[in-house]
Amino acid sequence: MCGRYYRTFDKQKIAEALRATATGDPFLYAPAYNIAPTTQQPVLRLERETFQRELVPMRWGLVGFGTKGPDPKRSTFNARAEGLQQSSLWKRPLHRQRCIVPMDGYFEWRKSDKQAFRFTVGDEPMGIAGLWDAWKSPDGIWLQSFSVITTDPNTVAESVHNRMPAILHPQNYDEWLDREEIERPPIHL
DNA sequence: CCAGACGTTGTT
DNA sequence: GTCTGG
DNA sequence: CCAGACGTTGTT
DNA sequence: GTCTGG
Numbered sequence: 001m002c003g004r005y006y007r008t009f010d011k012q013k014i015a016e017a018l019r020a021t022a023t024g025d026p027f028l029y030a031p032a033y034n035i036a037p038t039t040q041q042p043v044l045r046l047e048r049e050t051f052q053r054e055l056v057p058m059r060w061g062l063v064g065f066g067t068k069g070p071d072p073k074r075s076t077f078n079a080r081a082e083g084l085q086q087s088s089l090w091k092r093p094l095h096r097q098r099c100i101v102p103m104d105g106y107f108e109w110r111k112s113d114k115q116a117f118r119f120t121v122g123d124e125p126m127g128i129a130g131l132w133d134a135w136k137s138p139d140g141i142w143l144q145s146f147s148v149i150t151t152d153p154n155t156v157a158e159s160v161h162n163r164m165p166a167i168l169h170p171q172n173y174d175e176w177l178d179r180e181e182i183e184r185p186p187i188h189l
Numbered sequence: 190c191c192a193g194a195c196g197t198t199g200t201t
Numbered sequence: 202g203t204c205t206g207g
Numbered sequence: 208c209c210a211g212a213c214g215t216t217g218t219t
Numbered sequence: 220g221t222c223t224g225g
Contacts, residue, residue, distance in 0.1 A: 001198055003208025036208065036225050064195065066202035072223050075197045077208085088203040089195040109208070112201045116208095150197080163198075194205080198208095212223080 001078055002128070002148050002165040005106035006033045006118075007041075009125060011055075014102055017125060018044055018173075020053035028057040035103075037061045037077035038070075043130060043146050045099040046179050053177070055102075062147040063135040064089045070143075079131055081151040081166060081187065090147075093131035095182045100127040100173060101148055101165075108161045117160045121167065129166040129176055129189065 007014075011029035015022040022029065028040050035041060040057045047054045062076040063069060067089075076089070084090045105120035106128075120126070132146040149166040157164035168176055172189045175181075 001208075003198090005208095034209090038225050062196095064202080067195070071195095074195075075208095076195090078197055080197075083196095086204090087195065088205090091204090092202080107208070110201090111199065114209095147196090161198090190207105192205100192207090195203085208225105210224090213221085 001108070001150055001161060001163045002106050003037060003077065005035050005101075005103040007031060007035065007103050008033075009102070009104070011042075014042060014055060014125075018053060018055065018102065018127075020044055020055050021047075022055040024055075024057040029055075034107075035060070037075075041101070041146075043099045043101050043132060044127070044173075044177070045097070045132060046177050048179070051179060056144065058132055059143060059145040060148075061145055062089070062093070062131065062133050063143055063145045065092070065133050065135055067135060069135060069137065076145075076147055078150045078163075078165075079147040081149050084131075084149070084185075084187070090131060093133050093147075094185050094187075096179065097132045098176055098178075098185065099130045099132045099146055100168060100176060101130040101146065102127055106165060108157070108164075110160050119157065119164075127168045127170065127173060129168050
């Protein structure tokens with residue numbers, strides 16, 4: 001699982017590091033050390049027509065296109081990699097709306113004693129595989145939102161938890177973001 | 190066909 | 202919107 | 208994920 | 220204990 005993370009890079013640095021155009025309010029890119037679900041956070045995706053990389057602030061906690069809106073009773077800030085194909089909520093996002101969640105690291109709490117652990121990949125920023133969707137509110141305003149994909153833990157993560165976010169290798173970012181591959185999404189990444 | 194869901198975690 | 206269960 | 212709340216009435 | 224809001 002991944003329910004908290006942190007990011008030290010600001011708008012300009014994220015844009016530079018990811019070679020992307022950063023859109024939206026600079027305030028939403030401010031370094032944050034305890035990021036929680038339902039807050040607006042920048043995610044990386046390809047622009048619909050130009051396929052250029054763009055950073056867009058979205059709500060953490062995916063709100064499906066056809067739902068009635070955000071539902072506090074249902075957690076959608078994580079999406080299990082194993083079940084993405086079997087759910088109407090995740091299926092279209094998996095095929096057409098993949099994104100990457102930039103962060104410096106994430107936190108996990110050990111169940112036994114509630115001890116918090118911080119996970120990073122060295123000193124490098126990391127990109128987590130994510131999905132996004134858009135929902136139109138009754139008053140016509142679009143809400144964009146995203147979810148972090150989780151998978152089985154590696155040997156480091158499993159000492160604390162039985163799930164971990166899907167960390168992408170930088171060389172695979174383009175393949176994950178590809179908006180033209182809608183038949184066979186690169187779930188192997 | 191319609192109605193209702195559409196999700197995750199851990200159970201130390 | 203789309204899928205599953207009844 | 209954690210922190211904090213956890214209620215009722217009626218209201219054009 | 221369970222739900223909501225961030």
